[in-house]
Amino acid sequence: MLTFHLSNSRIKRVLGGLSSVAITLLGLLALTFFIGRVMPIDPVLSVIGPDADNSTYEQVYQEMGLDKPIYVQYFYYLNDLAHGDFGNALLTGRPVIEDIARVFPATLELATVAIIFGIFIGIPLGVYAAVNKGRTVDHIIRVISLFGYSTPVFWVGMIGLIIFYAWLNVVGGSGRVDLAYDGFVDPVTGMLLIDSALAKDWDVFQSAIKHIILPAFILGLNAVSFITRMTRSFMLEQLSQEYILTAQVKGLPKHVVIWRHAFRNILVQLLTIITLSYGSLLEGAVLIETVFAWPGFGQYLTSSLLLGDMNAVVASVLLIGLIFISMNLLTDLLYQVFDPRTRK
């Protein structure tokens, strides 16, 4: 009886969560639809070109449903999207969805390496700051993490290129790999590090590492700051609990108290924080990819923006919104799966 009751309320909550996601999603679609409509670019002209005559214009105008009321157009738009039709990109002439599928792995690769930096730098810093709360080292870490919040990521990227590429020449320059190796490895996953490792082409792999390390590190700086600050406050909360005092009184070594007792209890919170910052790396990727000529999703979005390519922009923005919503949903689910206190 009890188990039935539990699962019932859980289902209700999941359903409630899903319906609010659905509403947010519809709003997201309405927003992108609106953005696409107010763009100062004539969608008909971009299809037929500037030289077509009036009758062609009228015909295409009607074919695209632009003579219909705005809510009917919104339905058309939803219908197209439901069939996976995002229109064609001006630049490549191919379906936008194909373009995005082609460029997205590069961004995924960059963001993944960046979040690895974020985790392995941010968590130790945060724990260290919490353990030494109020001491000089805590203040130093606070300033470092505030720097991560305050620096324009594209600027750090340029300074990084000037110092480590132009002056010291220890990293690769723009792009994903040295030009000489371009196109050496057949794309399987689209992620060059994995592809070159699969092909056992270690020269390409090495070149790819040299190219990814700087943009990924700089992209990860923001995640480092965020993870550091959150880790610190989560740890402080745990360290003030009585079970920590008990463990200390028992005479357990400090590192055991910190890592086995306190740290274990913040893992769920950390997991959700990491998921959230993984999603927000997309924002930095737009700028970092422009600086490093990284042929990913962010660069695709900005170059489409500058061209005024409506279909590509709307689809890209929609995708980013979708990723954000799913990341939020994922964090909610993670909490419910891993945190026993939420299983009521």
Added chain:
Amino acid sequence: MITNSTMAPSATSKSASASMLMLLQTLAHGCKRIIRNPLTAAGLVVVMLLLIVAMFAPWIATHNPLAQELSNSLQAPSSEHWFGTDEFGRDIFSRLVYGSRITLYIITLVTVIVGPIGLAIGTISGYFGGVIDTIFMRITDIFISFPGLILALAFVAALGPGLEHAVIAIALTSWPPIARLARAETLQLRKADYIVAVQLQGASSTRIIFRHIVPMCLSSVIVRLTMNMAGIILTAAGLGFLGLGAQAPLPEWGAMISTGRSYMLENWWLVAAPGAAIMLVSLAFNLLGDGLRDLLDPRN
């Protein structure tokens, strides 16, 4: 929270002026603690400096920020040109000084737009609850589900590049956190005795919201706006960098980095100086906001 509830009775009589007084008192009390915390004080000093530089730009700048001198282009920093010259021979230091006006312009305008809108939506949503609350909060959720820069990018793409459009785009993306905050505050105030008292006196909802609830939310909203300013600066710089914000020849810091990019490998000072300025100012607002938050946090 303690200060809020003890202040509440006085707020009923002359809530607007009383809460301004409360704010001033908090600030005066806070000034002492701001000075005691060196990091917050440093933030405050930099923000003051920014204001002074923007105000007295013509006297501080050593050259005309727009005057081109092609024979003198791409000069390294020297005693004549402190931060060097750009590709048109313009003095970078003077451009930075005048650029502070653009930065302040963006921050002020966005804050002036976002503050009232967020406050209005949040308090109305929180006070009435029910369907109105659901609708407003759903809209807020939609805007929050986007990263700020991406949404601003999309809006600027729709409106066309330019400084004013960038301001509108940034404003459109930065009101939701303010609305959420004002709503949360209102939810706590709604059931307070003094609000019930005013309701019994027959005051209209509009009057209650704008005369009795909004003033009580002001202090926390102002702190939040300060913390937002760092984000506004970074988003504006990002838009400028992508060529969607302020247009040439305006000396906007992000746009300066963007044009300097073509020459940066040989002439590092073109991008180093404006970027450092952005970082410094944004860091200052972060430090100040952090300090203000600690100050108003009841747990301290």
